[in-house]
Amino acid sequence: MPGLLFDMDGVLYEGERPVAGAAGVIRWCRDQTIPHLFLTNTTSRPRQALARKLERMGIHIxxxxILTPPVAALRWLRQHARGPVALFVPEATRGEFAECEIAADDYPGPVAAVVVGDLGEGWDFATLNRAFRLLMDPAEPPLVALGMTRYWRAEDGLRLDTGPFVRALEYACGREAVVLGKPAAEFFHAGVENSAAGLPSTTASRPHAYSRARTKG
Known part of the structure; x- marks a missing residue:
């Protein structure tokens, strides 16, 4: 077995409650020296916060x-974007893009890329229209989507996720987004490059992924 990819929400925990036996499975992988990664489509929390959450549940990593869409996006931006990047992501996630030149909110463009994640209640007409205007620049910057999840189940009910806003921008600008989240192959390739676990490259194309229906992630 070249390595294991563990989904997080719904596999290791459900909300703030750990899944029974999850910590023991991770300890077994470590004892057996099986390379492993942790995957999530969330763009609302940085990896450090996710690692602390797992630690509270007895999973020390x-x-x-942890592979998140911002990590995959940063890898893609290193290779394809030269210049300022417009971020439409939660404030807590912006730190994952610290090495990028970030366009200010009032920057008129052009930008090297427009990156869209789960802004949640941060979305309004002005914010969505700003992303649209940047995409309509003659330079045609790429639209980078941190996943295409349509909705997720929060404690107070269903909430729109990243996908509907990306689809709106795709329709408006007439271009398809570069999607960097599960199950896009680029997402798994980023994990191989960035992982401290040292998964071999074959894992990116044929991962042994453990996942089940989940609320988000």
Whole structure:
């Protein structure tokens, strides 16, 4: 077995409640020296916060073992974007893009890319229209989507996720987004490059992924 990919929400925990036996499985993988990564489509929390959450549940890992869409996006931006990047992501996630040149909110463009994540209640017409205007620049910057999840179940009910806003921008600008989240292959390739677990490259194309229906992640 070249390695294991563990989904997080719904596999290791459900909300703030750990899944029974999850910590023991991770300890077994470590004892057996089986390379493993942790995957999540969430863009609302940085990896350090996710690692602390797992630690409270008895799962002790390095934040570098967690693969999130912002990590995959940063890898893609290194290779394809030269210049300022417009971020439409939660404030807590912006730190994952610290090495990028970030366009200010009043920057008129052009930008090297428009990155869209789960802004939640941060979305309004002005914010969505700003993303649209940047995309309509003659330079045609790429639209980078941190996942295409349509909705998720919060404690107070269903909430829109990243996908509907990305679809609106795709329709408006007439271009398809570069999607960097499960199950896009680029997402798994980013994990191989960034992982502290040292998964071999074959894992990216044929991962042994453990997942089940979940609320978000």
């Amino acid at each position: 390095d934040a570098g073992q």
